[in-house]
Amino acid sequence: MPRPDFPKTILEFQARFGDEQACLDYLLVCRWPEGFVCPRCQGRKAWPVTTRALWECADCHRQTSLTAGTVLHKTHLPLQTWFWAAYLMTTSTPGISAVQLQRQLGLSRYESAWTMLHKLRRAMVNPERTLLTGEVEVDECEVGGVEKGRSGGRSRIAKAAHVVVAVEVRGQGSGRIRMHVIPDASGPTLYNFVHETVAPGAVVHTDGWGPYVLLAKKGYDHRPRSQRAAKRTGNTEPVMPRVHRAISDFKSWLRGTHRAVSKEHLQVYLDEFVFRYNRRRSPMSAFQSLLGLESHHEPTTFREIVAQGPGTTRAT
Template sequence: MDIHTLSPIAGKDYPQNWNAFLDWFSTEDACLAYLEKLRWPEGFVCPSCALAGKPHRANRGRLICRHCRYQSSVTAGTIFSKTRTPLRVWLAAAWYLTNQKQGVSALGLQRVLGLGSYQTAWMILHRYRRAMIRPGREKLHGLVEVDETYLDMTDGRPGDRSKRKSHTQRVLIILAVEIKEPQGFGRIRLRRIDDDTKGNVLPFIQNSIETGSHVRTDGAGMYVKLHELGYQHDRKVMLGSETPAHTSMPGVHRVASLIKRWLLGTHHGAVRPEQLDAYLDEFVFRFNRRSSRSRGMLFYRLLQQAVATEPVTYENVVVRKAKEE
């Protein structure tokens, strides 16, 4: 059974408020025990031989498989791997990150947690962003709008608060938004693309939208053969139309506006093109859970994915990598 289909219980599986959080995670051992339960909800499974069984517990948090004698730990192979930052700080960061509806900047996190290094706060946020997208998630379906938009990105480096003038460049992203009838929006998908050609647009649609869905686009040529891929296609030709684009396709225009406002408001427009994918993942995580009444549930889901996500280094983040499929 997919652990994401289960319904965690407030007060049992995650704290309900900040006071409860402080009680639950007052020590490093308490944090380790919580992460261990999330990583192996049915008991320890050896990362090497894949056999289940109660491990031998050595010092420094080492877990030794009784079958193959492989040594591991709760944090090994996760986003917390080899961190020098206390887990209490990591979990506090996760709580703060998920309890701020508009997100948090690295500078804001540094101030709230009293971190001595901006880079530490920046990396904590980027590691969590890496865990915000769950592999195998359900594709969008029903009526889905698809469009592209440009974002203005700065060339300033993380933590660079010098007074020099920053230069900007335009980065193209593609959006898909579920449309609910009679009104409202469902889930979304976002991706940075190099250009608006079929080679970039069609794979995004196939990876994001369930075959057979009703896809609404503008009149651009790269969408012409969508019906051959198994989609119902509704083309809205904007050129010469008396109906404004934001009226014909309200979903993508609304989401594009929210992304731009979020990048300028929460992150002050200081997002580099190389890291944009991570910020888009965070926006998707937040938007798709915007109706959640429990911020504690978001905390639980983020940590649940964090212990199932491979570690990422500083070099992985600052150096541009191809977007993973």
């Protein structure tokens, strides 16, 4: 059974997911698009357990939850609330803060809204993401702190977080992007990011920052170009405009939507920005990913999210 197109308006969304049963029906289609299949015996016949979101196999009687492996598993909130949260997060161009989500969903506790958003952000991560290909621009920046530069263009601010960014070149525009918090801007750190992000054989464009020379030594087609050298030769073409635009857009988005973000949780906000950018033309795919319908997710609690911090995951 094919999944329906993404609702284009709030009224369409309300009509499609107007009650808990509609949400359960949608989960059923997403989990078993070709019909029920028992994970234990591969049986094809089952009946619903009406008191819970479970289906019981007619052959081996194993009960399987529709929400298992999704961010909805073991939730105490209505499915409708989660569906609305994912919809608002998907369709709101600048994103949505926990305060805004709490107000729009009528949640009594701020912690509930904050936990929902962080669970949804963790669902943005795809451990099997594909590597960037073709030509790729790579640069680093600092987020937070008082941004005062020094000779060479890299700051020594202790409070700022180092972030490295990669952007695919697609004609005059940009393809997919990747962003990750890094401990420093050293050669080994930058190489590890490129190695985990960019496919072998890709052309990697960077500025003239010295540690990038390690890329060529490791076999990458590295093509550095500094702004100063370009000016000396009279070349007025912008140096790496796509990655610089991505960095600028991220900082503007972070300031405009979330204002204050802890350094410990910065990675999940990078993940959200990357997810939004890479799925900007696929709202239904984004919606399904947020609910955890395209990959497996273990349930997490508010305390676990606070204790674990951002982890080392990356968005697709």
